[in-house]
Amino acid sequence: MLGRIEAVNRLKRVIVVNEKRTLIQSIKKYIVPLIRWIGLSLFMGIPVGIIVGFFKQVLSLANQYRADHPWLIYGLPFAGILISYLYVKAGRNAYTGENLLKSEVMQASKDIPIYMVPLVFFGSLLTTFFGGSAGKEAAGIAMGGTLADAIAHRFKLSEEEQRTLVVIGVGSGFGVLYDVPLAGAILGMELVLKGKFHYEALVPAFVSSVVANKVAYLLGDQAIVYPALDLGGFSLLLIVKLIGLGILFGVVSILFNIALDGAPKVYSRLIKNPVVKGIVGGCLTIVLFWIAGDNYNGLGQSFIAKSFEESVSLMEWIWKIIFTAVALGSVFQGGRGNPTFFVGATFGSAIAPYFNLSIPSVAALGMIGVFCGAASLPLTGIVMAIEYFGANEVMAIILVMTITYMISGFYDLFSTNKLAKGKKELFEAQIKS
16 A cells, blocks of 8 residues: 555656656747847847937938928939949949848848948938938838848857848838838738748747837837728628729739839840939939929828828829839839838829728728738738728728739739749639639
């Protein structure tokens, strides 16, 4: 009897030891890496918030000053010369401004040079200050990715860890520029990982993005406030209208990408010297300014706000695409984000009366819808729309963004004869159903 009790007690002790060992192994496997990544995220978010937040404020001031002094457009060719010179001296190619650091950041490669931070800072600033039609997210993404790579080297991270940190840095930079911390966290994974969603990176990416946004606010950053999305009661007729809007936004995003991807090829075919390319891009923008006016230069934020207040002309979005293709196809820096917002918001504002829907709501769906389709970032688009316009119409947001993303897949098919992996699966799902 005593021997049996002793055996039972021994078995209990073995079970307790095994449970402790399992608990310790679990902590080492899951908890310690999580704490480590949260620490890296906090360390990452502070410099991103400071540098990208400062860049955002300086860029906004430059854009406002340019809007008050339209004659600055005549300095754009000289800005093109300076941008080209800076990139030539740095041994980098500025042939397509919005693709800056694309190969390094998108592929999360090693040894992204830290000097690219001031280079992209001044390139984007010069473009905006002198009226080139461009966005700002390429600069924020490049800064976030470059800082992440530098920190990865500092802490001697592995290649996989470096890749994860670049995902976090890219998302944090975007989140600060557009005041969308959650969308920024998701964008880093969608943009860099291209459909292979890195779920374990989501928590540190979100922490870093929130910290970066908070730091930027403490430094004086101010968020842009958009009206809440309100489509009335959900009905079969509204669903039909939303499907129609999604198709149209998808078509517009295709036209946007055709123009923006084609412009650099035209420039490169006709002009080999980057300095001459900058001069020509600046001069063409001046000619467009004489023809169409000043609404399409710079970031275009004031006209985006106007499109939420009243229905605008159907020509507005067409002019913006032309201005942006001329600038970004040359050597000017910035990104496609703001231009897609402008194109989508003005297009939505113009067609809202034909759908018998409120102008602010269709402008809102168009603003994020065209961004979603042109950038192929459906999850980012959905979350961004919710962060900007509220979750009251979340089903409408999901429907429009999904359809826009699917329609924009035809551009992948026409341009490369191959659909991106995520889009291909969406189309296959539709066929099988």
